[in-house]
Amino acid sequence: MSLDTVVEDIRDEARARAEEIRADAEAQEDELISEAEADAEAIREERAQEVEATIEQEREQMLSSANLEAKQERLGARRDVLQEVRAAVEAELADLEGERREELTRTLLDAASEEFDDSDDVRVYGRADDEALLADLAEEHGYEFAGERECLGGVVVESDTSRVRVNNTFDSVLEDVWEDELREISTRLFEDQ
The missing domain is CATH 3.30.2320.30 (ATP synthase, E subunit, C-terminal)
Known part of the structure; x- marks a missing residue:
């Protein structure tokens, strides 16, 4: 068995585990976005009685803040999922018999x-x-x-x-594969997002 085959086997295991986790990551991301959008809408309605210029200014500020927070939380969730995938691959490698x-x-x-x-x-x-x-x-x-x-x-x-x-x-070997394939792993986990 060549080193390439070992690397491909590790890649295949990582990809399979990534697909299993992908659905959970999508659900987490949708929930974070929904919460951020709901917060932004509530803030807009609360300020509806104020001067139109003040309403627009505050709405824009809060939307930007909510979007940034949602983006940060989404990135944190993605990082957590990638760490879970890595830990799962390490566990599978350690358990090989x-x-x-x-x-x-x-x-x-x-x-x-x-x-x-x-x-x-x-x-x-x-x-x-x-x-x-x-x-x-x-x-x-x-x-x-x-x-x-x-x-x-x-x-x-x-x-x-x-x-x-x-x-x-x-x-x-895992470290080399992980570094070389991190973008591909991330794309597979979070495609369509």
Whole structure:
């Protein structure tokens, strides 16, 4: 399995989770807009008895304020939804098990291995729960499992001999995908808004 396939799998998982959350985000946004419009209308009616110029001036000020507040709340709601999607993807990555976890970890270790010479003394680090898997995969490459690193999965591979360190953790792959695809994720979540 290539790194591109891993990245695409992560993208697909993020997109699927994004679609699930999209409906909730739309409902939140509609409610915020309705409340802001209702507030603006109530303010206009309350000032109806005042001088026409004062009414128009205050109405414009309040509409602008309400629209700005609604926009800020909508942006905050979108940010919250994106954080929920990210957390859900991280949870799914952390919960991967069995053959799927082994396949992704092997792919990431294979990709990292390309950075090292055969003569390098290479150490592999990873998630504590993956110790047995990482020890087996490291041994297959002639590497040493050297300990745990706080991550969702994947590998950190390093060698003092060549002074190279490769971070191929699920976290780093997700971060790259998230940064590259944030606009697309946001568009999918909030399209038609």
